[in-house]
Amino acid sequence: MSDVGATPAQADVIVVGAGPAGSATAAHLARCGLDVLLLEKATFPRDKICGDGLTPRAVKQLISLGIDVNGEDWHRNKGLRVYGGRVEPFDMPWPELADFPNFGLVRRRQDFDELLARHAVSLGAELVEGCTVREPIIDDRTHRIVGVRSKDGREFRAPIVVAADGVSSRLSVAMGITKREDRPxxxxxxxxxxxxxxxxxxxxxxxxxxxxxxxxxxxxxxxxxxxxxxxxxxxxxxxxxxxxxxxxxxxxxxxxxxxxxxxxxxxxxxxxxxxxxxxxxxxxMAFNRQPAYQRGLLLVGDAGGMVNPFNGEGIDYALEAAAMAAEAISEARARGFGTPNAELALHGYVSNLKASMGGYFRLGTIFAALIGRPEIMKICVHYGLPRRGLMKIVHKLLANLTDKKDGDAVDHLLNTLTRIAPSA
Ligand SMILES: Cc1cc2nc3c(=O)[nH]c(=O)nc-3n(C[C@H](O)[C@H](O)[C@H](O)COP(=O)(O)OP(=O)(O)OC[C@H]3O[C@@H](n4cnc5c(N)ncnc54)[C@H](O)[C@@H]3O)c2cc1C
CATH class of the missing domain: 3.30.9.10 (D-Amino Acid Oxidase, subunit A, domain 2)
Incomplete structure (x- = not known):
């Protein structure tokens, strides 16, 4: 394993940022037996400005990470209660589905993020707190990222680096991957x-x-x-x-x-x-920083603009992307980092992201543009909210909760729409 006290420290993968995206990527990678360095500028416990809401999609991801979501620190909820549109408030329970649990959770980021980071450590990742990454180390010959340098001058080296450093993702910017202005x-x-x-x-x-x-x-x-x-x-x-x-x-x-x-x-x-x-x-939102893989660097979570434009949910999509990134990296390591065949696996991360979220994010981008017009927002609230049948469909669409295989007619409709929409 790497030696963080001395420089340079070496690992299979460096993950920059221990928010949900980074810690989940590190956890999945460590579980697959890779040497992972997880570098975080803050010292836990630390807060993050967030609504702390976890939909059933996010709960499913936590379960698959091996996190125990029982116990009094997790506050469960049954669904959404909606106010507005000159109608009485009404409840929309999370749908009963094969693919997702029927409950959501709220857990304050103050301890949620630390829990995920410690989980990654328990699986074998090495967490370095108080380590602000300042810049990538780029190989002169290949122009690939081969490590990072911290603000205090330490060097960490790995053939693959994951940018999970949040919305401003300085690491992605330093690698020339800037924000797209055509995304909400x-x-x-x-x-x-x-x-x-x-x-x-x-x-x-x-x-x-x-x-x-x-x-x-x-x-x-x-x-x-x-x-x-x-x-x-x-x-x-x-x-x-x-x-x-x-x-x-x-x-x-x-x-x-x-x-x-x-x-x-x-x-x-x-x-x-x-x-x-x-x-x-x-x-x-909607993949506002692309490509999600380039020259040895994978973008995960807010770094890659992966917030759902329909409802502002970002934790689940960070966790889903983390699983996909870890799968691609593990595959690449098995094929031999640096080989053309390993590169194909890493580019496969981008295709998988687009296949699983791209059509949905495209619809969300259209939705965001429409409700940005005050007259349309008014029609939605005043004429849409009182129609409970319609609201059930909207609820599934906004939270992205459908069964992929044996769903009902609504699931089938929404799955078809997200499948035929071109990726964001
Ligand atoms: C007000 C608000 C409410 C929200 N409510 C919800 C909600 O209820 N549910 C939901 O699902 N989503 C919500 N979101 C979105 C959600 O907070 C983000 O999508 C989510 O935090 C993304 O996780 P991440 O790991 O990609 O990034 P972050 O959580 O931002 O984590 C990035 C990590 O990288 C570290 N870092 C940054 N730069 C460096 C560096 N140079 N070196 C080392 N480390 C670095 C940071 O300290 C941080 O720990 C909300 C967002 C906001 C602003």
């Missing part, structure tokens, strides 16, 4: 509140975010949420898409303060119940 972005703000709602068993969402005075201004393309995290803590926030004309001029913390003030006082989203600051961050 999101911005979201959140804060924690100590209140009874934190013990609820539905993930709640508000589909009416007004640009100004309610009913008299434009409806914004986004939603507010309150996700019960258990132990009397609710993760409350709102997110919005870049496709609306209001995107650039919106002050998200101000919008959130205004929205919170309009919620019923008994919900407890008050200043005195707030625990910590309102903080905001960006959500990169």
């Amino acid at each position: 972005m999101g911005v979201a703000a959140r804060a924690y509140f100590e209140c009874d709602r934190g013990n609820g068993d539905w993930m709640e969402s508000w589909l009416e975010l007004w640009d100004g005075e309610p009913q008299k201004s434009d409806l914004l393309p986004g939603y507010g949420w309150a996700f019960p995290a258990g132990q009397g803590i609710s993760n409350v926030g709102l997110g919005m898409l870049s496709t609306s004309p209001a995107f650039a001029r919106t002050d998200y913390k101000e919008l959130m303060t205004r929205w919170l003030a309009a919620t019923p006082p008994e919900w407890g989203f008050t200043e005195e119940n707030r625990r910590g600051e309102i903080r905001s961050a960006a959500l990169p």
Whole structure:
């Protein structure tokens, strides 16, 4: 195994960033017997601005990683409770499917991320905390990445490097892989509140975010949420898409303060119940950084812009991509790193990503563009929400929850649409 104390340290694979994408990639790789160095700039426990919501898709990924999702630290939910559209709030349970469990979870990133990182370590990955990667080491002859250099001057070397360093992914940028401007972005703000709602068993969402005075201004393309995290803590926030004309001029913390003030006082989203600051961050969507493999570097999670444009969910897609990246890397190692045949396996990561998420992300990009138009957002909320049959379909579409094989007619329709849509 590598020697982190001395330089250079050597491994089969270097993973930069120990968020869900990096830790899951490291865990899968270590389970396959590869030497993995997981480099993380922060020291655990550390927070990450997030809604902390895990849909049944994400739960399935956690189970396949070997994480025990039972126990009181995991707060389970039954589905979505929806507010808006001048109708009574209504519940949409997670669907009963063969492919996914029928429950979601909320777990605060403060300990969720550490749990995943320690899980990777328990499988054999070597975690180096407090290690900020500054730049790639590039081979002069092949122009491939052959390692990374940290801010404090340490060198780590490996034939394959994974960029799992989040939305700004400096490593990808340094390798010439920049953001695409033709993909939607999101911005979201959140804060924690100590209140009874934190013990609820539905993930709640508000589909009416007004640009100004309610009913008299434009409806914004986004939603507010309150996700019960258990132990009397609710993760409350709102997110919005870049496709609306209001995107650039919106002050998200101000919008959130205004929205919170309009919620019923008994919900407890008050200043005195707030625990910590309102903080905001960006959500990169629909593969906004491509290609996901090039010259020895694979992009996983937010680094590759893998957030779902339909609902802002990024953890699941980071975990799914991690499994695919690890499979491609393990395959490449068996074929012999650096050989043309190994390169084919690594490029196969891109094809697999596109085959499994690309059509869906393309539909999400169209959806994001449509609801960015205030008149269409209004039609969706006012005429769509009261139609429960339609909402059941929308629920499955937005959360990407269908059975691939023996599904019902709705599953069949949605699977066909995502299959025929060209990849994002
Ligand atoms: C307000 C908000 C709410 C959200 N809510 C949800 C939600 O409820 N459910 C959901 O599924 N998704 C949600 N998302 C999206 C989700 O947070 C991301 O998609 C997810 O965190 C992506 O994981 P990641 O591992 O790719 O990146 P990150 O979680 O950002 O992890 C990147 C890691 O890389 C490290 N790093 C960065 N640079 C370096 C460097 N130079 N050297 C070493 N390490 C480095 C960072 O410290 C970090 O640990 C939300 C996002 C926001 C902003």
